[in-house]
Each structure stands twice: as C-alpha cells, then as structure tokens.
Amino acid sequence: xxxxxxxxxxxLAVSAGLAFAHGNxxxxxxxxxxxxxxxxxxxxxxxxxxxxxEYEKAVEIGEKGYExxxxxxxxxxxxxxxxxxxxxxxxxxxxxxDWYIGLTRAGEVRNxxxxxxxxxxxxxxxxxxxxxxxxxxxxx
Numbered sequence: 001x002x003x004x005x006x007x008x009x010x011x012l013a014v015s016a017g018l019a020f021a022h023g024n025x026x027x028x029x030x031x032x033x034x035x036x037x038x039x040x041x042x043x044x045x046x047x048x049x050x051x052x053x054e055y056e057k058a059v060e061i062g063e064k065g066y067e068x069x070x071x072x073x074x075x076x077x078x079x080x081x082x083x084x085x086x087x088x089x090x091x092x093x094x095x096x097x098d099w100y101i102g103l104t105r106a107g108e109v110r111n112x113x114x115x116x117x118x119x120x121x122x123x124x125x126x127x128x129x130x131x132x133x134x135x136x137x138x139x140x
Contacts, residue, residue, distance in 0.1 A: 025072060027119045030065035030127035038125045042105070045097045046129050046136075055133060062134030065127050069119065078138040084116070087135045097132065104128050 034057050038047060048058035066078065073084040080086035090096035105128070107118035119128060 025069075025117050027117055027122035028068045030061065030068070030123055030130065032061055032124060032126040032130060035061060035126050035130060038129065042101065042125060043129070044101065045094045046132050048129055048133050058130040058133035059137050061127070062130035062132065065123070065131045066134050069123060070131065073116070078135050088138045088140045090135065092136070096136075100132050100135075101128060104131075 035048070035054065048055045066074075067076075070078075070087070074087050075081045075083075078086075078088050080088075087100075090100055103116065104123075105118065105120040107114065108116040123131075
C-alpha cells in the first residue's frame, strides 16, 4: 500500500467516524475574559452589536466557544454538514436572536429524544451571545 493510499484510507476512516460520532454532547464553559458581564437577567437581543470593539472581541471569543460547543454537530466554521441545522441561516437581528437564545438555553427535545443539550447553567449568557456574534459573521 502506498503512502497516499494509506493516508486516503485513514482520512476516510476518520471522516466516517466523525459522521457517526454525534451522540451526547456535554456543554463546555467558555472563557469570556475581555467581555463585559451581562448579569443574570437574560437578554433577548445580542448586546455586543452596539459597540464595534466589543463586538469584535465577542466574535473572537465566540469562535472558540463555537468550536468547543457547537462545531461537532453544526459544522466547522458554522458550515453545517447536514447533521444539524446550518446556523448561518438564522434570521438577522432580533428575530434570529430570540430563536437562538431560547433554543441555546433550553436545548431541544423532539419525540422524547434530546437533539441538543441545554447550555444554560454551563455556558454563560456572555458566552452564548459571543457565539451568536461569531455565527452571524460567517457568510451564508
């Protein structure tokens, strides 16, 4: 077997494993150092859009949070591979924010089966809005 064939076989095996690796996802805390704390009252709209510098910091933090909490199901760089919805297709502004934060906080159960974990209690509101900031910068 040539090195190229061996590499291709390994790549195929890893890809197949990732495709079926969905299972249970455990929410991971996100380090939000550098963002202002939003407090305990849940907001219905992304507060980081109001200030350009803060938004840029939120996007940076949100990318890391997305990678550790969302990418396994929703795809690398927010490009869905079809396992879960493509988050780049969320509505812009408040309409998308409202849907996003509600689902992210509570997770989703369909037909008695958990499809998405609840992130509230593990991932802070600051981190959830940072992740939303990152997602909305990804081209549709």
